[in-house]
Amino acid sequence: MKIKEMLEKVKQELESAHITDSAEAEWLVALTLDIKRSDVYALANKELTISQQKKIVAYLKKRKKHIPLAYIIGNAEFFGLSFFVNKDVLIPRPETEEVVSEALKQIKPTSKVLDIGTGSGAIAVTVAKKKGAYVTAVDISKRALKIARKNAKNNQVNVDFLQSNVFSALNNRKFDVIISNPPYISEKEYQSLMPEVKDYEPKLALVTEDDGLKIYKQIIKDAPKYLNKNGKIVLEIGYNQGEAIKNLLKQDFKDIEIKSDLQGNDRIALASLK
Ligand SMILES: C[S@@+](CC[C@H](N)C(=O)[O-])C[C@H]1O[C@@H](n2cnc3c(N)ncnc32)[C@H](O)[C@@H]1O
Structure with a gap:
């Protein structure tokens, strides 16, 4: 044939x-x-x-x-790098590459960076590879961390991986930049997702309570304790969450910006510690 x-x-x-x-x-x-x-x-x-x-x-x-192709072949491209993926991790998305592009502008080779909800390690590994910064990455899922470690090794970078519920395992560590693409879909939105996502990607990576805002609230409330002076926060957000995130950030953060992705949807929140 x-x-x-x-x-x-x-x-x-x-x-x-x-x-x-x-x-x-x-x-x-x-x-x-x-x-x-x-x-x-x-x-x-x-x-x-x-x-x-x-x-x-x-x-x-x-x-x-309807198994996603990336899971079938066990590979996803992200920011020109190759990532092993399986059902334990979200397949990294092109929108997240845009979040990483914004984050890289805030990061120097000497920066200490934290990636919350690292999944496949896509953000953490890319930042370490592109900037050589000191990267710590956390996830609540042990299975995801196993994949992330493998991806750091395959891409020949050092990332400090820890199992943690948001900041719970970080004690008194401090960072210059916190990046996160946390779960941000509500249960209601989840029900309408295509089968490729709903039936195969980990629900823990996608859905959270409080209309999709629960993990943002945890991150934004405690981030000041874990950020150095002039520290920055870079969040991937849902297309309809810009206003809500701005409101959450304004107590402890300044220079708040909500940026759109290439599709024209709100996608990135950036801010500096007051
Ligand atoms: C949307 S996925 C992002 C994965 C990867 N960072 C990316 O951008 O492709 C969210 C990740 O957050 C993790 N997660 C969910 N709840 C968490 C929590 N309370 N603390 C830490 N990580 C959490 C999930 O296991 C999942 O890997």
């Missing part, structure tokens, strides 16, 4: 499972063959080996059950 024939088969089978974005088929074939997505058409007449065909068909079977 040629690549172009396989591509057509994959497209049709995905459509039958209501997965209609044609890029999905291209990604599935490209990632299985370890080629660029753009090369799928350039190599369209290339014959697939039997083992390549078997691998594509096995992945297709999983994808038709």
Whole structure:
């Protein structure tokens, strides 16, 4: 079978499972063959080996059950770096790359940085890799921390990982910059998410109480104790949470900015300790 024939088969089978974005088929074939997505058409007449065909068909079977491709292949790209992912961690999102870009502007190679809710380690590992800063990362999930440690090792960076409920394990440590992409979806919003997210990504990484504000409230209330003078906070926020976050920040923080992502939605909150 040629690549172009396989591509057509994959497209049709995905459509039958209501997965209609044609890029999905291209990604599935490209990632299985370890080629660029753009090369799928350039190599369209290339014959697939039997083992390549078997691998594509096995992945297709999983994808038709709406398992996200990143979990099927066990890999997600984030900020040009490669991260192992499985069902114990959220698949890092492109919006979070924008949060990291903003955070990097606040970080020097000598900065002490804390990532709260590190998941796959995407934020912590990227900051350590790009800035060489001293990075501590916490998560309440032991299983997520195992993956994050593996990703730090694979990307050859040192990050101090700790199991912690927000700040609970940090004693009297202090940081220059606190970054967090915490769970921020309400139970009600969660019910309307696509099956790829709702059925496969960890609920602990997505949902929290208080209309999605619970963890922000914990972080913002205690952050002053854990920040050095002139310390900064950088939060990923939900598209409808800008006002609420601004209100939470204004007691102890100044220079509060709510920035939009490339889709035009509120996505990043930045502030400095008063
Ligand atoms: C939205 S995910 C973010 C993962 C990763 N930082 C990213 O941006 O891709 C939120 C993470 O927060 C963790 N988490 C949830 N509640 C927490 C808590 N109370 N304390 C620390 N981490 C928590 C979850 O286990 C999950 O890994």
